Amino acid sequence: MTNELITVALPKGRMLEDSLRLFTVIGANGLENLRESRRLIWEDTTSGLRFLLLRGVDVPTYVEHGAADMGIAGKDVLIEQGKDVYEPLDLGFGFCRLVVAEPIELQGNDDPRAWSYVRIATKYPNITERHFSRKGIQVEVVKLYGSIELAPMAGLSERIVDLVSSGKTLAENGLVEVEEIMKATARLIVNRASLKTKYRRIKGLIDRLAEEVRALRS
Amino acid sequence: MVSRSPEVQTAIPKGVRVLLPEETAKRRYIMAKTLSVFRRWGFQEVVTPTFEYLDVLSVGAGEDQQEKIFKFVDRQTGQLLALRSDLTPQVARMVATSLRHRPLPLRLAYAATVFRYQEPQAGRQREFFQIGVELIGLEQPEADAEMIAMAVESLKELGLGYFQIDVGQVEFFRGLMDAVELGPEVRRKVISAVRRKDASELELLFQAVPGDDRLKECLIALPGLYGGKEVLAKAEGMAFNQRAREALANLRQVYEILAFYGLSDYLIIDLGETYGFEYHSGVVFEAFTKALGYPLSGGGRYDDLIGRFGYPCPATGFAFDLERLLWALEAERVLPAYKGADFLIIDFNPDKRQALRLARLLREKGYSVARDIIKRDLPGSLAYARDASIGRAIVLGTAGCKKDELILKDLLSDREEIHSIEGFSQKVSSGELRWPT
Structure with missing residues (x-):
């Protein structure tokens, strides 16, 4: 059973480059096919790995149900979705922060400690609700799927909760950060049944990836 | 009165299912096969109520399980009632009351629907069927081994080709947690990280905590403590106190009995596994197959649960999830074809x-x-x-x-x-x- 395929779900977008590099370093071949063509699946028989290219928010779903044995997902997505998967490794890349932001003009006379009710547009309704309810603040969440920064300008909500990496997008849309909710990096996630039933191969892969991550860090 | 729309009402609420003859036949087949294995091992079927006082059902349920209980009010007494979300506390109560004066051990089996208020998804509805057993009155490792051997035999009898039984011992982790001093908040985070096998977070958490470095290293290594028999040897150096040492010795005994039965190929050991219910107190196990992302069964030892109903008595047990068995068998195409009347x-x-x-x-x-x-x-x-x-x-x-x-x-x-x-x-x-x- 050593040559059975292990299926790995990779997220499109900002974490893809690092993900491809990491798996290339540990011996996967031909991953440029996923970057350069419109391919969504790549099978590398030499390394016994099969890669699926998915939207980042779908990776935990594939892994939880065992449609993929393992995958790479942002910690933000994992906390938001609360899926039942193992997270054995912080991969270190894809760093970003989840923050509360508001228009500059609102900030002048605003004190976050005095909030009692806020209306927030976000892709992260669960994290947002948990964050504010922990502080005893009532929150009305407007769930959006993209272009969150537009919401205050268009009058949909006063504030937003969104990921920032450099803060440039916020500034371009006249927004400023008021609070950080969490920091997030890319995580390796593994299906529970796969870890048990294919543990030799999975454990080998986790160990190899951990070595690389450690080498990259130092 | 509920206002009625003029349309015919055919909607089905989220999380429940209707089963047509073909689908019902498959489930009956699985149930009959499994129950016949249980019978052959000397287990007698019992029936428990579909709903109970909430207080009974919440005995031994952790916080996250409590949240998933369907609750409603008894019109007469105003007391909270609940749909059963787990058979084990009900059987425990039955043992502590009506069966209390019968000689031990008791071998009880059941096949029943269970209700949990959770987001319906593939592999888990809000109403689902469990087929399980409880072995009561034995604290010996032979009893734990009997449960695992029965799970293996049931799956073989059903024709499943490949599966693994993942065996853990919850007291090992609890022992290690005794050895390290943690505030409640950090403790909660450590448990969550171990459950997710998040070694990276454990490392961060323990950086900030004073204490024995060797012990902390062991706790960080805990998520990786799974695999074949070699795990037992590896864990030897990590058993920091009496509680962890006893847990490990107990797990080793169970493993050896199962190896004697010729079942060691089916076993993998995971000492970092903290799944299961809050009432579990010893060897726990789950069955996995490659075709399905979630376990087919769950169970383990619960020596303190029956005592909470007033009759201290060791026990162990497990239950299969009928729907998941069906999926696994269908994936391997080993279910007999559907037949109507002869x-x-x-x-x-x-x-x-x-x-x-x-x-x-x-x-x-x-x-x-x-x-x-x-x-x-x-x-x-x-x-x-x-x-x-x-x-x-x-x-x-x-x-x-x-x-x-x-x-x-x-x-x-x-x-x-x-x-x-x-x-x-x-x-x-x-x-x-x-x-x-």
């Missing part, structure tokens, strides 16, 4: 006595027999029989045979035989004519 009697005679006699005779012999009561032509009746997956048709009073004869038609091969009704009846009675059911 016979359909199609009778064109105005006098139905012969048809009724034949039906009674065949039923007495153990065959399932349906009669086509609707008036229609022969091709119409045969099409109906095929559609209902009926195996054979018996045709009386048709142009193709004489008045005292019948046509026996095999609907799979389309082969036809003509028999005299008298001769056919005799041969069925004597067993000379027989068919697989």
Whole structure:
């Protein structure tokens, strides 16, 4: 059973480059096919790995149900979705922060400690609700799927909760950060049944990836 | 009154299912096979109430399980009632009350629906079926081994080709947690990180905590403590206190008994596994197959639960999830094909006595027999029989045979035989004519 395929779900977008590099370093071949063509699946028989290219928010779903044995997902997505998967490794890349932001003009006379009710547009309704309810603040969440920064300008909500990496997008849309909710990096996630039933191969892969991550860090 | 829309109401609430004959037959098959294994090991079936006082059902349920209980109010007393979300506390209560004076051990089995308020998803509805056992009154590792051996035998009996039993011991982790001093917040985070096998977070958490470095290293290594028998040896150096040492020795004993049964190939060990219910207190295990992302069964030792109902008594048990068994078996294509009734009697005679006699005779012999009561032509009746997956048709009073004869038609091969009704009846009675059911 050593040559059975292990299926790995990779997220499109900002974490893809690092993900491809990491798996290339540990011996996967031909991953440029996923970057350069419109391919969504790549099978590398030499390394016994099969890669699926998915939207980042779908990776935990594939892994939880065992449609993929393992995958790479942002910690933000994992906390938001609360899926039942193992997270054995912080991969270190894809760093970003989840923050509360508001228009500059609102900030002048605003004190976050005095909030009692806020209306927030976000892709992260669960994290947002948990964050504010922990502080005893009532929150009305407007769930959006993209272009969150537009919401205050268009009058949909006063504030937003969104990921920032450099803060440039916020500034371009006249927004400023008021609070950080969490920091997030890319995580390796593994299906529970796969870890048990294919543990030799999975454990080998986790160990190899951990070595690389450690080498990259130092 | 609920206002009614003029449309016909056919909606089904989230999380429950209707099962058609084909789907029901598969589940009955799995249930019957599994229960017959349980019976062969000496387990007796019991039935528990579908709803109970919430207080009974919440005994031994952790916070996250409590949240998933369906609750409603008893109109008379105003007390909170709940749909059963787990059979084990109910059986524990039964043991502590009505069964208390029977000699131990007790071997009890059940097959019942369970309700949990959770987001319905593939592999988990809000109402689902469990087939399980509880072995009560034994604290010996042989009892734990018996549970695991029965799980293996059930899965083999069902025809599952590949599966693994993941065995853990919850006291090992609890022992290590005793050895390190943590505030409640950090403690909660550590438990969550171990559960997710998040070694990176454990490392961060323990950086900030004072204490023995070796112990902290062990706790960080805990998520990786899974695999074959070698895990037991590796864990030896990590058993920091009495509690962890005893847990490890106990797990080793169970492993050795199972190896003696010849089952070690089915086992993997995971000492970092903290799943299961809050009431678990020793060896726990889950069954996994490659075809399915979640466990097929769960269970383990719960020595303190029955005591919470007033009768201290060690126990262990496990339950299969019927729906997941079905998925796994379907993925391996090992379920028998669906069959409707064995016979359909199609009778064109105005006098139905012969048809009724034949039906009674065949039923007495153990065959399932349906009669086509609707008036229609022969091709119409045969099409109906095929559609209902009926195996054979018996045709009386048709142009193709004489008045005292019948046509026996095999609907799979389309082969036809003509028999005299008298001769056919005799041969069925004597067993000379027989068919697989």
